[in-house]
Amino acid sequence: MLHEENISNPVEMSTANQKKEQVSENRSEPQHVTNSVVSCNHSQTVKTVILMTAVVRIKDPRGWTTPCRVLLDCGSQAGRMQLSDNLPELQETHFGWVVAGDIEDASTIQHCLVATTDPISDLLRQFWELEELLDSASQPTEEDECEKMFQSNHHRDETGRYVVSLPFRESVRELRDNRSLAMRRFLSLERRFRKDPELKQQYCQFIDEYIQLGHCQEVNESNHVTQGVYYLPHQAILRPSSTTTKIRVVFDASAKASRAENSLNDVLKVGATLQSDIFSFLLRFRKHQVVFTADITKMYRQIRIAPCFQRIFWRSNPDDPLRVLELTTVTYGTAAAPYLATRCLMQLCDDEGSSFPIAARIIRLDCYVDDVISGADTVEKAIECQT
Structure with missing residues (x-):
């Protein structure tokens, strides 16, 4: 101042x-x-x-x-x-x-000097190539390739569940063994268990449920596999405010053995977004006179997947032998999981839509990930939609 x-x-x-x-x-x-x-x-x-x-x-x-x-x-x-x-x-x-001083000359003439060794014809050709719109029909996108892979690889097992394959990129050949990284992460998790017994108890319950539901199976590492192998480090995410699940186990498919190497998510195609945006979803919900909500239980884990790329280390106590479990369902944390789950919902509408037209319409329009928020004009119609 x-x-x-x-x-x-x-x-x-x-x-x-x-x-x-x-x-x-x-x-x-x-x-x-x-x-x-x-x-x-x-x-x-x-x-x-x-x-x-x-x-x-x-x-x-x-x-x-x-x-x-x-x-x-x-x-x-x-x-x-x-x-x-x-x-x-x-x-x-x-x-x-x-x-x-002032410049009194009001002339608007401007000069631009350009020095180049390229012929003018080449510069003009490059300019028009940059401005030219590419033919989208002749340039398939990764989303198109992901859809093609789903259509050619998916099927339903004897129980009616969909079985899919991970949509790999060509770079899957560069995926290296990350066993040592996953081992270090698991030993670190065990040290955390020793400091927090309550966390260990909830974690063990989660893994035990995973095994009982048949969503994973124990494998022998000595068995030869023709495909690649990837180990998923895992960790606990606490949710004290949740009324259902206080703990969520997250599988880290982005873990890299080193910065120069690829993770599982790096070699996976993401796929297209198949559901409506949240604004359209909520706008349709507000139009109903009578509304109801629902939730698809363990949506990702209802879909089975080809093995070998989703292995984890586990044991309940440090004195027990180390076990290798292979996850056999779509896993939360992998890049392709949202696409595979929602694509199976759309495929279910195509396969069973003629037998359940109301349910197929609700799944297509009123389902956002695994949450269903729909309704009807009357109570009777709303009950019919639920049954």
Whole structure:
């Protein structure tokens, strides 16, 4: 913050005697303003440069003020050069030459100089290639390839469940063994169990349920497999506010043995988004007079998947032998899981829609991931939709 003091007009002087006389005549003027005189010798002639200074008070962040002398006029009469009648002039100052003045020329002509060694025809061709719209029909996207893989690989087992394969990219060949990484992560999890017995109990219940429901199976690592193998590190996510599941076990399919290597998610195709956006979903819900909600239990784990790429380490106690479990269902945490789950829902509508038209309509329009929020105009119709 600056507080400027009173400033007197500058007085031009040429010699020391004139300066003394002038100072004696101006004794009544404020003492805190100084007109400094600097003489410059250009071509054996003496020219006077007038510099105006003043004392100002500068306030620092602590609120203290300090008097300081500042330069108010850095202009100089020592050297001027007029370029032209319609151009600014050059003025020499103690800080270098500066350009000052107005330009009266109102011409709007602009010039652009381009230096290139490429022929003009090649530049024009590159420009039109960049601006050309690609034919989407001739350029299949990864989403199209993912859909094609699903249609050719999915089937239903004897219980009616869908069985799918992971949609791999070509880079799956570069997937390296990450067993040591998964082992280190599991040993770290066991150390956490020793500090938190309640967490260990809930974690063991989760894995035991996984085994009892047939969503994983124990495998022997010594058995030869023709496909690649990937180990999923896993960890616990606590949800104290949840009324159903206080703990969720998350499988880390993005784990890399090193920065230079790929993870499982890096070699998986993500697939297209098949369900409506949340805005359209909620807008349709508000149109119903009578509404109801539902939830698809363990949606991802209702779909079976080809093995080998979803192995985990597990044991209930550190003294037990280390077990290798292979997850046999679509796993939460893999990049393709949302697409595979929702695509199986759409396929179920195609396969069973003629027998259950109301349910097929609700699944297509009123299902967001695994949550169903739908309704009807009357209570009777709402009950019919649920049955």
